[in-house]
Amino acid sequence: MAASTWHRLRHDGAARGAAFVLGAVAAAALLAPWLSPFDPTAQPDPVALRLLSPSWAHLFGTDPFSRDVLSRVLHGARVSLGVAAGAMLLSVTLGAALGALAAVVGGWVDAAIGGLVDVLIAMPRLLVVIALVATFGTLSPWWLVALIGGSGWLTTARIVRAEFRDHLQREYVLAARALGATRWRIVWRHLLPAVAPQVAVAAALAFAAVIPLEAALSFVGLGIQPPLPSWGNILLDGTDYLTTAWWLVLAPVAAVSGTVGAALVLADRLRAAIADEEREA
Amino acid sequence: MTPLLSVEALRVDVARGAGVRILEDVSFSLSSGEAVGVLGASGSGKTTLALAMLGLLPPTLVARGSVHFEGHEVLSASRGARRAVRGRRCSIVFQEPLTALNPRMRVVDQVAEVALAHGERDGRRARDAAVQMMERVGLANAAAQAARLPHELSGGERQRVLLAMALLLEPALLIADEPTSALDVTVQAQVLQVLRAQQRERGMSLLMVSHDLGVLAVLCSRVLVLHEGRLVEDAPTRQLLETPAHPFTRAIVAAVRRMERPA
Numbered sequence: 001m002a003a004s005t006w007h008r009l010r011h012d013g014a015a016r017g018a019a020f021v022l023g024a025v026a027a028a029a030l031l032a033p034w035l036s037p038f039d040p041t042a043q044p045d046p047v048a049l050r051l052l053s054p055s056w057a058h059l060f061g062t063d064p065f066s067r068d069v070l071s072r073v074l075h076g077a078r079v080s081l082g083v084a085a086g087a088m089l090l091s092v093t094l095g096a097a098l099g100a101l102a103a104v105v106g107g108w109v110d111a112a113i114g115g116l117v118d119v120l121i122a123m124p125r126l127l128v129v130i131a132l133v134a135t136f137g138t139l140s141p142w143w144l145v146a147l148i149g150g151s152g153w154l155t156t157a158r159i160v161r162a163e164f165r166d167h168l169q170r171e172y173v174l175a176a177r178a179l180g181a182t183r184w185r186i187v188w189r190h191l192l193p194a195v196a197p198q199v200a201v202a203a204a205l206a207f208a209a210v211i212p213l214e215a216a217l218s219f220v221g222l223g224i225q226p227p228l229p230s231w232g233n234i235l236l237d238g239t240d241y242l243t244t245a246w247w248l249v250l251a252p253v254a255a256v257s258g259t260v261g262a263a264l265v266l267a268d269r270l271r272a273a274i275a276d277e278e279r280e281a
Numbered sequence: 282m283t284p285l286l287s288v289e290a291l292r293v294d295v296a297r298g299a300g301v302r303i304l305e306d307v308s309f310s311l312s313s314g315e316a317v318g319v320l321g322a323s324g325s326g327k328t329t330l331a332l333a334m335l336g337l338l339p340p341t342l343v344a345r346g347s348v349h350f351e352g353h354e355v356l357s358a359s360r361g362a363r364r365a366v367r368g369r370r371c372s373i374v375f376q377e378p379l380t381a382l383n384p385r386m387r388v389v390d391q392v393a394e395v396a397l398a399h400g401e402r403d404g405r406r407a408r409d410a411a412v413q414m415m416e417r418v419g420l421a422n423a424a425a426q427a428a429r430l431p432h433e434l435s436g437g438e439r440q441r442v443l444l445a446m447a448l449l450l451e452p453a454l455l456i457a458d459e460p461t462s463a464l465d466v467t468v469q470a471q472v473l474q475v476l477r478a479q480q481r482e483r484g485m486s487l488l489m490v491s492h493d494l495g496v497l498a499v500l501c502s503r504v505l506v507l508h509e510g511r512l513v514e515d516a517p518t519r520q521l522l523e524t525p526a527h528p529f530t531r532a533i534v535a536a537v538r539r540m541e542r543p544a
Contacts, residue, residue, distance in 0.1 A: 004385070171380040178337055178375075179368030179446055181398040189394060190383050 005197040008273040015269035021262035025255070029077035036071035041227045043067055051245045060251040063237050073251040076229040081259070083144050083224075084210040090149025092203045095156025100191070102157070103164030104183055113161075117154050125151050126216060133222040144223060148210055156202040163195040197274045204267035208260045215256055231256050283352070284310035285454060285486050286334065291346035293329055293338065303329050303342065305510045313453070316480055316487040318497030318518070320533070321507035327490045330507065331458045334488070335373060336363040351453065368395050372447035376459035378439035382431040388442045389415075389427035395449045414445040418475050437468035441475070448479055454486045455479070461496055473499050494537050498522065506530050 009015050028035060037057075038044075049066035052058055060069035102113040129147050133139055139147070167173060167190070176186050211231075217223030218232025226233055231252045238248030287310035295301040304326045311317050321327045332338050334348060336355045348355040351370060355363060367373075375381040382391055392411035393404065401407045408427075415423040420441040431439055440460065447455055457476065461469040477500055480487045491497050497504055497518070504521050506514035506529065513527040525531045 171375060171377065172383045174337070175373075175375055175381040175443075175446075176383075176394070176398075177364075177367070178332075178335055178373045179395045179398065180364055180366075181368075181394065182364060185398055190386070194383075194385060 005270070005273045005277050008276060009270055012269050012273065014265055015273075018262040018265035018269065021258060022266070025077060025259050025262075026081060028074055029081045032074040032078055036068070036074045038068035038071040040067065040071040040075040040229050051241060051248075053245070054247050061245065061247045063234075063248055064241065065237075069234070069238075069248060069251050072229040072234050073231065073255055076231045076234050076252070077255065079141060079224050079228060079230040080211060080214055080232070080255075083141055083148070083214045083230075084207055086145035087149035087152060087210045087214075088203055088207045090145060091152030091206050092156050092199060094149070095153035095202070096160050096192070096195075096199055098153065099157035099160030100164055100187055103161045103168065104187060110161075113157065117157055120151070121154050126213060129213070129217060130220070130222055133217070138222070138225055141224060144214065144217070148213055152206050152210065156199060156206070159198050159202055160195055163198055164191055167191050167194055197270060201267050201270050201274070204263050204270065208263035208267065211256055211260050211263075215252075284349075285313045285315075285351060286311040286488070287347075287349045288334075289347045289349070291330075291333060291344065291348060293326070293333060293342050293344045296341050296343050303510055304333070307346075307507075307510075307512045309505055309512065309515055311454070311486055311488060313486055314480075314484040315503070316489065316501045318501035318504040319488065319490045319507055320492070320494055320497055320504050320530075321490075322492055325507045326510045327492075327507055328458055331373060331456050331488070331490050334456055335367050335371060337367070365399075368447075368452070369399050369450045370452050371454045371456065372450075372452040373456040373458060374440075374443050374447045374460045377463050378436060378443050379431060379463075381443055382439060384431055386430070387428050388431060388434065388439075391431075392442060392445045392449060395446050399450060410449065411445065414449050415442065418444045418448065418479070419471065420445065435468075436464050437471065440464060440468070440472055444472070444475060444479075451483060452485065454488065457487065457489045459491050460489070462491065462493065469496070476500060494522075494533055506533075 043065045046066045049062055050064055052062040054061045058068050058070065060073065063069055063072070098113050102110040128151060132147060173186055173190065176190060181189070214223055214230065215232035215235060218230045219236045221236065223232050224230035234252040235249055238245070238252065241248055289308050291304055291307040292302065293304040295303065307330065309317075319327055319330060329338070329342065333344050334350070334355065336358060338344055344356050346356070350366065353362070353366075355366075382388070389408050389411050392415060393407035396407040396410060397404065412423050412427050415427065418441045420426055420438055426434065426438065431442070434442065440463075455476075460476070461472050464472060473496065476487065476489075479485055480500070487500065489497060489501055494504075501518055504514075504516065504518050505512055506521070506527060508527070508529045514521065514525070514530050516526070521530060522534055525534045
């Protein structure tokens with residue numbers, strides 16, 4: 001019996017490892033208030049306790065304001081992962097919906113969505129978001145989700161449109177129509193499940209792209225505003241002291257690269273599982 | 282008595298291919314409970330005819346004339362009206378059972394889907410009905426086979442799944458487009474048996490499209506011969522076999538005779 005894509009993925013060591021990393025980061029974010037040894041925003045003694053090197057009391061040291069870096073990174077995970085997950089969900093949902101609409105309705109709707117994708121894909125995303133932030137002033141995390149998510153649906157839309165068009169030509173879709181299924185029923189019951197693995201790859205890649213994007217925005221001071229910690233602004237706080245207190249950037253860099261790396265591995269293994277299944281089918 | 286299906290002066294053209302005609306002035310009718318065969322070589326327009334009966338022609342083809350089914354005009358009906366008929370009053374079985382099934386959906390769900398598409402809300406009841414129908418069309422061990430994916434079944438089993446889908450809602454007319462030509466001969470005979478049983482028991486009408494006169498002769502009391510898009514003959518099966526009128530039919534009948542009585 002040939003296994004489905006999802007079944008293959010569950011038995012893939014690398015994919016399980018990546019899922020474990022992502023699960024651990026998510027758990028750390030959810031449990032941050034209980035896991036953190038200190039208040040992430042408290043500045044107990046900005047003179048005596050500033051820029052301490054790692055110790056048992058402060059595993060990743062303290063920052064220039066005497067705040068515990070570990071506590072800040074744990075709390076920062078809530079903001080960074082929250083923004084990334086929200087933006088990913090928004091962009092994937094938007095992309096799947098618009099891609100499906102273009103493929104199923106066709107005609108001028110297809111042309112309009114295709115044109116929009118072509119125009120937007122030519123714009124560098126980071127610069128567009130920076131320009132918008134500069135125009136509207138500083139943004140709440142919700143606005144960040146809307147901006148990043150609203151600009152990230154292009155790839156998903158392209159993939160879903162292409163896959164849908166391929167499936168719409170297949171005989172089983174004609175057979176389903178011949179027995180009375182409506183177009184939208186076919187979309188819901190046959191086409192969306194068929195493209196779900198590809199959409200999941202796009203989602204993992206979107207997630208992997210959003211984490212550094214949020215970090216980059218916060219790093220240049222346009223994203224999450226202090227004292228609310230995010231991985232990007234913790235990194236920003238540390239860069240001034242790279243030569244004297246290098247440990248400040250250790251935890252945020254590890255968090256960003258670990259999370260992005262895990263998401264990329266998961267996307268890659270998922271793609272391999274899809275390819276395997278298609279080869280066998 | 283008004284016929285169940287009547288086709289009058291049906292013409293099908295390629296939408297933008299100036300003068301490319303696939304069906305030319307096809308007229309016939311089919312009464313309730315009757316089994317009629319459509320005989321034709323590949324490219325003669327058989328499948329186009331079958332799809333036109335359901336109002337399922339691709340947008341690249343344009344149909345003119347009239348297809349009347351159960352008192353309603355199919356060609357000019359709204360999309361919703363045509364959809365409501367398909368699978369419920371008039372069903373179709375396709376030739377290639379592997380490509381006509383979704384490779385990633387359990388077969389029971391695909392059969393149940395027909396009921397769900399026509400307003401059944403209860404998924405469990407739809408699946409129960411699906412398993413029952415799969416048993417009735419002779420799928421061995423239907424309850425266990427139900428949870429399988431199409432590629433885990435044999436060609437004959439898959440064709441029975443397609444039959445179960447087509448027959449689930451007990452349509453008045455079943456169109457079968459080469460339903461047995463992808464199967465080996467013993468399985469072919471079994472599938473024909475199922476079709477005959479369904480047709481006789483329920484008084485269902487059958488419009489069977491094939492290039493194989495032998496297959497049509499088993500089930501159909503009347504055969505239409507389609508040659509290059511035109512209906513060249515419409516005769517009771519026996520008469521067609523004994524005194525074929527059109528040269529094309531004569532050639533086919535002679536070929537079948539030669540195979541039956543090798544020199």
